[in-house]
Amino acid sequence: MSKQNRWYLFIWFAGIIFLCQAFAQDFQTRALGNADLVLTHWENRLDLYTFSRNPAFLIQSEKRDWIVLSASESFDKGDFKRYYDPESKLDLNFRAEGVKILSEKEAFWGKVNYSILKRYSIPYAIELHPYADDPLVMADTTIGNFSYDGPQVNVQYQYQLVKWLGVGLEVFYEIGQGIKDRFTRPRIIHRDFAAKIGSSVQLKDNLVLGGYFDYRILQDQTEIKRSTIDGRDPFVLRYRSENVYRLQTGTFDRYVSLDRYIFNLALHHRNVSGTFNQVARFDYKYFYQSTFDETAYRIPDSDWYASVFDGWYQMRWQSAENRRVFGVRLGGRYLSSFSQHPTLAILITDRTVTTLQGEAGIAFRFRMLKPLMVALQGGYAHTSDHYNDYQSQVFRELTLQGLTLNTGLDLALDPIHSILLGVELGNRTREKYSPRYLPDYNLGRFTLGLLEKRARYHLELYFEYFKRKAVDNGQSYHGWQVALYTKIWK
Amino acid sequence: MKKLVWLFVVLVFLGIGIFCTPEKPVVTDAKVKRTFVVYDTTGLYDPTDTTKLTPVANAKIILNSKDYVKKYVYYTDDSGRVNIDNILASTYEVNVTYAIGPGLMLVAGQVMEFYDFHEEVDTLLLTAVSPAPLVINEIYYCGPKNNIFFFFDQYIELFNRTDSVIYLDGMILGRIRSSKEIRPIKDTLSYVQNVFAYKFPGNPGEKNWPIYPGQYIVIASDAYDHSKTLSNAINLENADFEFYNQYSGDYDNPDVPNLTNLIPSKRADFLISVVSDGVVLGDGTSWELVTLATEYGTSDYINLPIETIIDGVEYKSGTTRPKDLTYRIDAGYTGVRVTRYSGKSVERINPYMDTNNSTVDFHILDHPTPGYKEE
Structure with missing residues (x-):
């Protein structure tokens, strides 16, 4: 091989490695059709750390130092979308993550993530999540492309005070910006900070109680500019409810400031042999969002409040040699929110959303010449959404239902290499019209993973294709994702 | 015992979080009520009325919200009254017009804040303007x-x-x-x-x-x-x-x-x-x-x-x-x-x-x- 060819090969390899350090999720679970209830690999273990992200359980959960590098790219497009949704999306994500066991009492976890999000042909919406729970939407009169990018940094530290009591801290920071390429040329500066303090208590040998308090403050500053290129002043429509808006032109800065508080309590129980694990979690979340314009003085727009109760239970049973695995997850979420006039105690909207969900799965491991694992998981979710928009005089009460079937197949080609296949089929139904939800559709997702497992590292190449197709007409939305994931142990 | 104390502290903390959330307002938007009575103060509407305070029927009332893109149009009844119901809480420009004939019009206008949800009656007094030649x-x-x-x-x-x-x-x-x-x-x-x-x-x-x-x-x-x-x-x-x-x-x-x-x-x-x-x-x-x-x-x-x-x-x-x-x-x-x-x-x-x-x-x-x- 010539020197030049070796150089090209190096660049190609370095590029692939870099590109594939993207979305650092558990790609092994995803490659197996997201049948997470019954998959028993290390990244999908069931404990307080993975189930409720309690930093005070880091030492109990992680036994070795490791780092993960991953990169992913995804692209999707289609005409089956909601009013404000973009026609297509391109996401790039790069991640580095690692755990360091500092001593018998101390552990550290850190993650750096960088995302580049492209949203093409967004109709009017001037925010990344126009269908978030709050009713405020800012829109203009142009269709354009949005580009978002920014880093996230996340660190955790645990200190085990005594054998039965540990405390943990987590800090999260994200800064990013979004820019639309058409006038009003909004520029969104996104700042997000969260701090979490947690604790875990070993009540009995196999029973752990954990809890944490998490505070997050998020601020989105949106700068709207006058036209300087094509000589026009597009309008900004500032919705306080579904159909009632203010009309604005010119240059201004809008701020959305969100405070979130989470109170978490979780319990983990396992049997002596570790073949039976069960966890339960209860979260209370409280959100307060204020929106205002910052000029010579502050002009309030509207306030939004939400309370969320989350309760989840999950169990996993494994046979003695892990030949069979059985898992169940039950849970629910209740959201109650309202928005009110910025200066007067006048209710503009209120909304309650109740979600109940149940899933069960089973996996079999066959000891053949080439060992094979087959996982099957099914779930049902029921959501009722009760929305009262007093300002626009829109009142909606509807239910949503979803059925999902996840299948995964893990075929070991040899002790080191495996092929992972997954198929996810789903169906979503919407009882009545609501702009917030897509009409009835069927979902299909196919995943493929090529996994190399060595003693010191795991390397996985992941591919996914999905399609959502409307039941009533031929509209569809489809996309793909490719990722490379490396985990290296010390 | 220590573990129970710890558990108690956590539960108290959780309880404080749940019960310290703000109350939802009981008054909802788009429920403002108002009654307008429109009077002519010029004597042009009914020259026989010597009081010069005559209720004007079929006067046009336009409410233009200063906060939202929202406009309401009403007409007074035979007693010069109009009952307005279920409008947005907002500040409005209130404009009243009544055409006496070609070249002569009764008008009134003012900015009013409608944030009160109780039944209230406002009197609007019309004055005469001659539309510009x-x-x-x-x-x-x-x-x-x-x-x-x-x-x-x-x-x-x-x-x-x-x-x-x-x-x-x-x-x-x-x-x-x-x-x-x-x-x-x-x-x-x-x-x-x-x-x-x-x-x-x-x-x-x-x-x-x-x-x-x-x-x-x-x-x-x-x-x-x-x-x-x-x-x-x-x-x-x-x-x-x-x-x-x-x-x-x-x-x-x-x-x-x-x-x-x-x-x-x-x-x-x-x-x-x-x-x-x-x-x-x-x-x-x-x-x-x-x-x-x-x-x-x-x-x-x-x-x-x-x-x-x-x-x-x-x-x-x-x-x-x-x-x-x-x-x-x-x-x-x-x-x-x-x-x-x-x-x-x-x-x-x-x-x-x-x-x-x-x-x-x-x-x-x-x-x-x-x-x-x-x-």
Whole structure:
């Protein structure tokens, strides 16, 4: 091989490695059709750390130092979308993550993530999540492309005070910006900070109680500019409810400031042999969002409040040699929110959303010449959404239902290499019209993973294709994702 | 025991979080109720009523929200009452009109805050206005579609809506002053203050510059063929009049008569904002040049007494901009959604209609129509 060819090969390899350090999720679970209830690999273990992200359980959960590098790219497009949704999306994500066991009492976890999000042909919406729970939407009169990018940094530290009591801290920071390429040329500066303090208590040998308090403050500053290129002043429509808006032109800065508080309590129980694990979690979340314009003085727009109760239970049973695995997850979420006039105690909207969900799965491991694992998981979710928009005089009460079937197949080609296949089929139904939800559709997702497992590292190449197709007409939305994931142990 | 204490502390902490959330308001929006009773105070509605406080049936009430893009229109019943229900909590510009006959109208207008959800009764007292014989029929201000900030082909169009000849001699066209100093008191002043004021040739009472019944008159910023500068700009070289600042090197078309500047310290041509402004037409019988100290230094203005103003029109592109022209001249505003350099124009829907409220009298044209009315 010539020197030049070796150089090209190096660049190609370095590029692939870099590109594939993207979305650092558990790609092994995803490659197996997201049948997470019954998959028993290390990244999908069931404990307080993975189930409720309690930093005070880091030492109990992680036994070795490791780092993960991953990169992913995804692209999707289609005409089956909601009013404000973009026609297509391109996401790039790069991640580095690692755990360091500092001593018998101390552990550290850190993650750096960088995302580049492209949203093409967004109709009017001037925010990344126009269908978030709050009713405020800012829109203009142009269709354009949005580009978002920014880093996230996340660190955790645990200190085990005594054998039965540990405390943990987590800090999260994200800064990013979004820019639309058409006038009003909004520029969104996104700042997000969260701090979490947690604790875990070993009540009995196999029973752990954990809890944490998490505070997050998020601020989105949106700068709207006058036209300087094509000589026009597009309008900004500032919705306080579904159909009632203010009309604005010119240059201004809008701020959305969100405070979130989470109170978490979780319990983990396992049997002596570790073949039976069960966890339960209860979260209370409280959100307060204020929106205002910052000029010579502050002009309030509207306030939004939400309370969320989350309760989840999950169990996993494994046979003695892990030949069979059985898992169940039950849970629910209740959201109650309202928005009110910025200066007067006048209710503009209120909304309650109740979600109940149940899933069960089973996996079999066959000891053949080439060992094979087959996982099957099914779930049902029921959501009722009760929305009262007093300002626009829109009142909606509807239910949503979803059925999902996840299948995964893990075929070991040899002790080191495996092929992972997954198929996810789903169906979503919407009882009545609501702009917030897509009409009835069927979902299909196919995943493929090529996994190399060595003693010191795991390397996985992941591919996914999905399609959502409307039941009533031929509209569809489809996309793909490719990722490379490396985990290296010390 | 220690573990139980710890558990107790956590549960108390959780409880505090849950029970310290704010209460939801019990009053919901869009439930405001109001009753208006409209009275005529002039005796014109019912000359037989010597009390001069007569309930007016079929008076038109327009509520324009100052917070939202929302307008409500109501008509009074035979007892002069109208019950308004389920409207948004907001501040509204309330305009009432009742046409007595051609050339005479009863009007009332004020800004009212509707945030109270209890049944309340408001009395609106109508006063008489004579719709202007000469009206500002069209204002083209935003400039043609362009990316070089060109807006110099602005013009104002007048229309004689009577059946007799009117003479323009000595009349004054003014661009109103828009500032935070004058805005709060504009409805209490006996004059309209102008940053620019240009006078037609001649003096009031003279009869040299006629405008005939049904005739349109175009007054250009500069009577020039602007299409020579920008292909989609307007050719105004045949305008009827042009604004000419005799104190500067302003362009002057020798074939077009001039309106001349009344404020010697102003060296700029008569140009109006491409977004938001107001224009008034005075009969020229009275005006005063005043020098005022502002936060930017001293400046000269022309005060036109209210009683000398024949017509006035305010325009603004967005509903969030404050109103600058007193409701006694124009109870509303036109131009909402007309953006800079969009090539659009605002014109009277019907040149014979003048309710002193440009919100209802005007509409937006996709292109200017100098000297004619688009069919």
